[in-house]
Amino acid sequence: MPRNRHACNFGENMGDDKTLKHLPLEAMHEEAGARFGAFAGWRMPLTYPAGVMKEHLHTRQQAGLFDISHMQLFAVEGDGAAAFLSRACPLDAAALGEGKSKYTLLLGENAGIIDDLIVTRLGPSRFVIVANAGNAARDEAHLRKVAEGFEVRLEALDRVLLALQGPAAEDVLVNAGLDLSDLTFLTAVEPREGWFAARSGYTGEDGFEIALPPDAAPRLVEEILADERAKWIGLAARDSLRLEAGLCLHGQDLSEETDPASAALLWAIPKNVREDGGFIGAEALARIRADGIKEKRVGLKPEGRQPVRSGATIVDGDGRAIGRVTSGGFGPSVEHPVAMGYVEKAHADAGTRLYAEVRGSRIAMDVHPLPFTPHNYRKG
Template sequence: MSDAETLKHLPLETLHEEAGARFGGFAGWRMPLTYPAGVMKEHLHTRESAGLFDISHMQLFEVEGPDAAAFLSRACPLDAAALGEGRSKYTVLLTEKAGIIDDLIVTRLGPQRFMVVANAGNAARDEAHFRDLAKGMDLTFEPLERVLLALQGPDAEAVLIAAGLDLSDLTFMTATEPADGWFAARSGYTGEDGFEVALPVAEAERFARKLLDDDRVQWVGLAARDSLRLEAGLCLHGQDLDEATDPASAAILWAVPKALREEGKFVGARALQAIIAEGAREKRVGLKPEGRQPVRAGAPIVNEAGETVGRVTSGGFGPSAGHPVAMGYVARSLSEPGTRLFTEVRGNRIALDVHSLPFTPQRYHKG
């Protein structure tokens, strides 16, 4: 059996084929990578109007019951009991050594009910980890089958209103359930204002076609999603985050409430506290290559003397930034913006400057 035959298929695959998508495998799924407009135009259209992404490969889990908040606060460095209804929080699943199993969005939907959105490539691992932690607790943990669409860009709110879905009351990282089986959040992974809407498979094609009937909307594939999130300084698990990295090194300690950094009881708490006390040995940073040649994940980072001091974890060209952009890990002593480092691409030595993140302004609607 070929790899293509073993890939999972999106419920709306026919729509992507109609649109002329070029497909490729990603996290076990057959995903639209680009459309005829091409990566550059898809990227810029999202920044300027409204890009529509099919992210149904991602997994939603519903957690419900008297122990739901305590369970999530044990699983993640999160105070789930303090999370207001309709509020979403970026968080992580950690190993006992504080390695990052996955990064997640947790939303409180009711007094005892939460929604967790997990990355596709980690969904099975996450579910097994969650179920292990849930043993003996009074709750249900249910994976949901939904189509998940992300509409991103400055016209996203107006497009949804025109399509009959008014989410204008939401601000960044808040969510609601607009209909039975629907879940909608003002969030996304492009740095732009936008929404993520999960809905039953049977209702998804009609809704997607309604959005696409609007001239402001254009399908955007996985390739442009990657360049958009990279410009926005956002991590991709499996590249910028993994079980060999921790929240302190990854520069996402802002996601861990200060009180929990000091006295949390979540999985990995002791290890994370030790890392914070000692100081992380390396740090995730933005990197701006000199010239027009992009650098790619896996490229070593060296100092003036040619000694390896880090590694590139994500890289490409930033259409909105107008130059190559990258992220990677370097020794903490070399993590200040402006620090000059180097890498090699096809035998050519290229200078890299440590650059503050994000590369382009984040334009979330914070109310």
């Protein structure tokens, strides 16, 4: 899922700030020793006592449990649901099979990316959208405006959303009494009334995302964590995992100032949809593609051990500014710094040597293919 892909400017512990929203399972995180911070208007667990490095590696090796209840689910129902979604997003919703999920984008008229979403079809006229936390209000307002021309109902759902990620995720869930082994990557099911589960995630690993009523969540969490292979994982490790996997974070790698072509996300728009148009932003995107993109999102591998963070200017060998870093950190699995950013198209080929300006010095880095670590999704 698009899973929390917003700017990782984690705040310090702000548990006393009454302006923050609180997770339904906050007490469980406190009992687990979580360190909290402000993120997208929520008080979120950033790390647990094991620390970011061990949490990251545990997810890659066994099973990491993430509380991503700050993200927003929307139910979309009605005879016009498919047509509505195909207008709101560059998506052929009518062609999406029942039980299938699709990564897609919410675009403005200028083809700027308002958000990236996962849309799942649950029935002939029933869909679920998973949206990012920091964009939820903006998304809802935009979607309701688009919905005015369609026979459709849009409802914001009150759910706890959990992600269990890693090679042991399926077996851990089976032992917890939830058998989702029939699912493959980007397929979904409603295993119980009021529940929604998809084989998806935001780490590059096999795994599941499960939405369920708040009163049912503590028991499932207890059953999962009774298995020693499953551990709570915080938002900081979630960020390093997604960065190694080359997955975008809205608010950093994506924004309303970036378009799908420059963001290297045209693969998310079916060819027939790109050709036929009909979605919001179609004409602007067609112009961008016809004129040719000026910059492109790329992976970046800095030399040495020092991470290059978001906001660093990228320059060429002559010191000319040709881009910017949008996400950066250290990759515990690959054991070297990893980053993503936008560079002028002429400098976007893999292996191109560039430099990041960091506190008055320059760090050499090469354009690197994405992802940095292979995806381990369970394909059908």
